[in-house]
Amino acid sequence: MSYRIDPNARFRFDPMRNVSFALPPQQQKFFESQIDKAVRERADAGGPKQLDPKTEKTVVVEKGDSLWKIAAESNVKFADLLAANKGHFDANGEAIHPNDVIIVPESAPELVARSPAGADGAPSGEKAFLDDLYGQGNKLAYQDDISLQELDAGRAAIKADIGAYLDALPPSQRQAAALRIAGYDWSDGGPAKASAEAAIRERGLESDPEEAFAKGLYERGNKGADSDDPTYDFAAEQKQLTVDTKAYLAGLPEAERPAALQRLFDRDWTDGGPALRAIEAAGKELGIALRPSGHAGPQVEAAARKIIDEANTAGSPGDAFKKLADAYAKATPEVRQAIANSQDVLPLIQAAADQATQPLKNYDPKTATSDQGDAATVMYNLRGLVDKADPDLAVRLMQAALPTIEAANATRQREIGTDLIGMEGLSNLMAIIDKIGDAPGASAVVERFAEIGSYNINSIPQAIASGSRLDYPLALGYPVDETITPNVQQFAAGTVNKDVDAYLEHTKELQYLIASKGPLMTPEQLTQAIADYKTGKGTQWQQKEQDLAAQVREDGKKLLVQIDQLGHLPPELASYQKHANDTVAKLLADDKTAMALNMTLTQEPALLGLPKFDKLAGTLRLTDRGRKIVEEAATQLIRRTVIPSFADFDPGNPATFKKVDDALVSFKDGSMARMLGIKQGDLDKAIKLVEDSLPKAGDAPAEVERKMRQLNAGLDDITDRDGIKAFRNDTTPGKILRIIGAAATLAGLANSGVNFANNPTWKGGLKMVIDAAGVSQRVIEISHGFGLLSGGNKSVEVFGSSSKPAVKVLGAVGAVFDVWNAVDYFKAGDPTMGSLSLVAGGGTVMAALGTGTAFGPIGLAVVIGAVIAQFVVAGNRDNHEFETADATAFLEHAGLSEEAATALRNQSREGYSPVPLLIQYGELKGFKMNDTASRQAFIDWINAMPEAARDTLVSNLHHTLAGLKGDASKLPQTSSSDSAYTDPSRFNAKEDFTAPDDYGSGEVTVHIDNTASKVRKGEAGPVSVAQIDVALAALGIAIPVA
Incomplete structure (x- = not known):
């Protein structure tokens, strides 16, 4: 019988004893020459010029051997053996002699599978087959300078051979073979073990004996539990299952048997009852006490x-x-x-x-x-x-x-x-x-x-x-x-509002600075200003801010529970329901209470989706403010759970559609219909329209626009049984569905490589998509105010340059939700919550753009903090509390000189800041604060003012703000009183007059300051751009030109 030697002719292998021993020196030299001869003859015949030690073996012929016999013993195909020894013997394989060296290729897995069964029931060729694969893995592990591609190819080859072997076995034998393969000693076999396990796993087989036994036991138990065969012998099968369980345990060390049986017992045996009873019976018969189990799994x-x-x-x-x-x-x-x-x-x-x-x-x-x-x-x-x-x-x-x-x-x-x-x-x-x-x-x-x-x-x-x-x-x-x-009202008025006051008191300076000075800065500058302010305040200040905000949210959660319970009294207390609803309305009417609820739900919008709050949304929607709080929470929930799922959406990659679809399904199947106050069936229709609007690979701008217009029209047409069109673009559900559709589309386009800023085909594409989707023009205008959609702004630049542009697109488009919230509040005559959402909108834009950039920190500070600046102003109009060094440093981040920042930090007697008024003036003069160059030109103009003149200008603007009641947006281009400034004769009117004295015996001189004098003294209050222009000239300050 032929025997194997190593390719270097140093060792002979004994497969029976699984050992190798050194050949005598004379034989080494002889077999070395025989190997060289076999390789040389093959090369001369056009075959490989070298032996491949990973896939080829060397075998020595003994008396009585033939190529047919060697092929059968080695589990290789005869044709493959002939090809491996090309030129060494004739086509019939007759020219071999004892002591010839034959090159044997790797075993054919299907032949190994068909080799006769050994004493253990395994195919007789399996051991040699696995030994060969072990050798391949070992060489891969220790081969010098092997490339990653070669290593991957070697792994794949071993995995393919194992898989082919298992596939060639009868199905009933595969699991046993998998266990033998998994139990083979792969130590030092490099990647062979992992490749083998992968092949086993891919075929749904188990590599752990316990797992394999449990799986088989369950399948047999399940078959018995579900059988409708009247001839099925349940008792006999139950008995056999018990016998097999005991036999399995008998193969384990005695000390391990109780733990093994407990692990089996702990598995989930649902629908596999006979197997569970077999385990219990085995335990009784073997005297193994099983602990109670919930069958959640052994671990x-x-x-x-x-x-x-x-x-x-x-x-x-x-x-x-x-x-x-x-x-x-x-x-x-x-x-x-x-x-x-x-x-x-x-x-x-x-x-x-x-x-x-x-x-x-x-x-x-x-x-x-x-x-x-x-x-x-x-x-x-x-x-x-x-x-x-x-x-x-x-x-x-x-x-x-x-x-x-x-x-x-x-x-x-x-x-x-x-x-x-x-x-x-x-x-x-x-x-x-x-x-x-x-x-x-x-x-x-x-x-x-x-x-x-x-x-x-x-x-x-x-x-x-x-x-x-x-x-x-x-x-x-x-x-x-x-x-x-x-007592609920006492909780709100006492604890809740007291904690809101504490939060406002602690953060009031920062919020005032953000609201009154922040608009003069770029997002990056404002971000840095906030960061430096907080750093200057120290870690204790920062921690206290977080703790106070957390306390407000904790109060809000408790109050939400009370509101929820008041909104749905038990049937026996139904006569008090109207009173309870009125109480809820009163709670929501309180600014600070509403703020606490808003902070809670915007930070934890998922609360409204919890089963325990199943009806809370309906209770809150009893009032306009409550409705808006719920809808704002809904938009936050959408922004955090739905819109981010569009980040990887690529119309050219079908696999990414599933993530989008899953997000839309979760949106549809959650609590959103309750939160938005619409019927589930109508929401299902709306989501279908969104799905149909998604762009496909290669869609041109015209096709994208058509789909968006189709979405808009389809949403307009949805009518419920009561004739209500819940998805028109002036309703919150309509807005939300449109922005979801637009967001998915924009993300898809961005991930397709569309550069909204630089691609002429898509120039203005961002606005086109949102326009076509039916977003109201009013929102588009407000969004322009934030620099959200205007061409050439920072957000559009980021869309085109980000490594993952869809993230930026989705963040900025999602900010439109806050803009909508603000508009609805103002329309409802609720400026308090309107200011809250409007400032949040600006902060959200900056937060959205801030992924991995300097924009990031602004989002949290503005959304959670600056939204309450109107409360701060209301409580500080009679002092100059914020005229501090911190305010100066804050303003310097806008690029202002220290002198200019010091002047602009000053508040009027009523607490108003001149900065918003200067910004309003500058924008009416043509400066654009969302344009870097234009904004910088405006800053340069402020810095260039003579110091004394600038201080006097600020004093004049304080008087202007008093007349406008702090609302800088009311400053017009012109006013009916402009002639007091623009007419030189009136502006520089005579100031000294003579008049009879009180006694009629003489005259007195009366002095009345004209407008020019008032301007120079800082006591005027110019009420239009035209008047400010004249005042600037009078103070020696150049009138700015955009």
Whole structure:
């Protein structure tokens, strides 16, 4: 029988003993010459000139061998063997002799699969086949200067051979072969192991014996569970499954068997019941005790048991519960669910509940230490346990504690008939109810406490006024107008507004500076100004800002819960619903309360999509301001969840369509219809129109415009059963769907390589898409004010130059949402919230453009902070609080000199800043603040003013602002009073007059300043551009020319 030697003729391999040994020197020399001869003869015949050690072996012929026999033993095709030895023997393969060296190519996987089965049932050629692949992997790992392409090719070849071998086996044998391959010793085999595992994985086979056994067991159990065959022998199959399970365990070391059986038991055996029963039967027969399981999987169940077991090592039941709660909070959702479902956790929770309720165990009111003291101690104990526990665990604890409390209450009612739980106990109960919230089972816990019926006028109203949930007082059924709404209003007017005031007070200077000085800066300059301001204030100031904002949002969440509960009273309290709705309307009418809700929902818009807030959107929509808060939250939710998913959309790549489609489906299937106040069916139609509007590869501008116009018209045509057109472009749903369509289209175009700034074909394409989609002209105008859509502005430049332009496009287009919000607020006569959204719009544009640039920080500062500048101004019109060095430094970021910045930081007596008025003047003179060169020319003009003249000009502008009541936008080009300035005779009118004195005996001189004198003294108040021009000339300041 032929035998194998290495290509260098140094070693002979013994496949039976799986060893190799050195050849004698004489044989080494002889076989070396034989190998050279075989390779040379092959090369002379036109074959390869070198031996390939990764795919070819060298075999020595012995007496009785033939090429046919060697091919069969090596599991190679006869033709392949002939080709590998071309020129070495004749076409019939007869010219071979003992001690000849034959070149044998790599085994053919399909022949290996068909080789006779060995004693272990595996094909006899499998071991040699895997040895060859091991050798290939080893050479790949240690070959010098191998390229990445060669390495990848080698991996792919090994993977293909393994795959071909498995595919050639009968299906019933493939899993066993996969386990043998996975169990092969691939140590030092380079990439061979990973390639083999990949081939196994791709065929849905298992490489782990336990996984393979469990999978087979489940399939057999599932077949038995689902079988409708009347001849199917369930008992016999059940018995066989048990036998096979025991046989599997018998193949493991005895010490490992209990853990292995537990892992099998912990798997999900849904629809595989017979398999589960087989595992249980095997455990009984083998004397292996199985722990209870929720069948969430071996890893999950093991992690859950570890947490429970470690908690049980704590010193007391209460400590055990706290340790459990701490670990539960850190666990994955799957492990938390496994703990909740575990029977092992029940004794732990019950023991903690028993310890906490011990004072009420066997309660006797006649021998109690105090009237309601025992119950107070119990509620105190329970609160101490639930305070840091997850709501689900807290509910379980309260369920375990309630029977003792209920029994004590029954005794008390029977004996003396008064409330079991008093003021202190009820305060803790309200806190516990806040903790369990809307967790499963929480409402039943509340109902059971309501059946006990304790109430205290000093505790429950106070808890509500501190932001507690309303579940318990509502369950008691007491008059809403007496016990609930006044205290909700107190919470809003007291705690919420107080915390808003604290936030405003802390940030008022920064917000004032952003609102009054920021418009003079570029986004980059304003970003840096804010960053430097905060740096100057120090880390403590910054942390306090974050903490105060977080407190406002926390208040907002509590108030949202109360509003939600007021909006949907229980049926037995339906007579109070109108009163409750009126209370909600009053809450929303308060500026600071509305601000808290707005800060909460714009930062956490997903709250409105939570099941616990299922009806909150409808409650808030009862008022115009509430409707806008909901819709603004909806736009934030869309901006954060829907629009970003368009970032990779490329019409030329079909794979990216799925991500867009998934985003639209999530938008359609979520809570959006409720938030927007529209019917689900109508929203489905609208989303279909958006899907149809998406650009395809190669779409020209005309086709894109046609699709956008078709989207616009289609949305206009959607009419609900009541005849309402909910998607017209003047409705919020209509606006949102149009901007989603436009955003997806623009992202697709940007990712297709369209450069909106420089490509003549697409010049103005950004505006074209939004125009065609039906975005209202009013919004387009406001967007121009932010520099959002105008040609040549920073945003358009970024669209064309960004490494991922769609991100920039989507961010800037998404900012239009804030513009819409502002317009709607102003139309509704709500300037407070209008200012909030309008400033947010500007900040959002800068934030959107700020991905990876200096723009970034401005978004957070403006959206969360500067939006409240109007509150600051209202509270600081009678002082000069912000005339500080910080204000000077802030303004210097605009490029102003220190002297100019110092002059412009000054406020009027009413608190107005001259900067917005100067900007209004400059824009009416033709300067464009969103154009870098134009804005800089305006700054240069301010810096060039003589210092004294500039100071006097600012004083004059303070008087102007007083007349305009701070609204710089009201400054006109001309005024009916212009002649007092433009007519020289009036401007420089005579100032000294003579008049008879009071006694009629002589004359006195009377001096009345003319307009020119007032200007020079800083006491005039020019009310038009024309008048300011004259004042500038009088002060010796050049009139600017854009």
